[in-house]
Amino acid sequence: MNVMxxxxxxxxxxxxxxxxxxxxxWDGRDAAGRAVVPGAYYYVLDAGxxxxxxxxxxxx
Numbered sequence: 001m002n003v004m005x006x007x008x009x010x011x012x013x014x015x016x017x018x019x020x021x022x023x024x025x026w027d028g029r030d031a032a033g034r035a036v037v038p039g040a041y042y043y044v045l046d047a048g049x050x051x052x053x054x055x056x057x058x059x060x
Contacts (some may be wrong), residue, residue, distance in 0.1 A: 007031075014056050024044055 002008060008030045016027050026043075030036050045052045 003042075008036055008041065013036075028060075 009026065010031065011024045011026055028035055036058060038060060040055060041056055042053055042055050045054075
């Protein structure tokens, strides 16, 4: 999601994983396949009743 709260892409929605570390890679494209502009974005991780929101910067 961008700083305006707009969801740009869902990467692993609905994919249940066993407990432990996991990685998801984002190619910098929105849900329609268009490259998003450089800037600040947030990602949201939900696991059961826990949620973490972190920030990232897309540079190119």
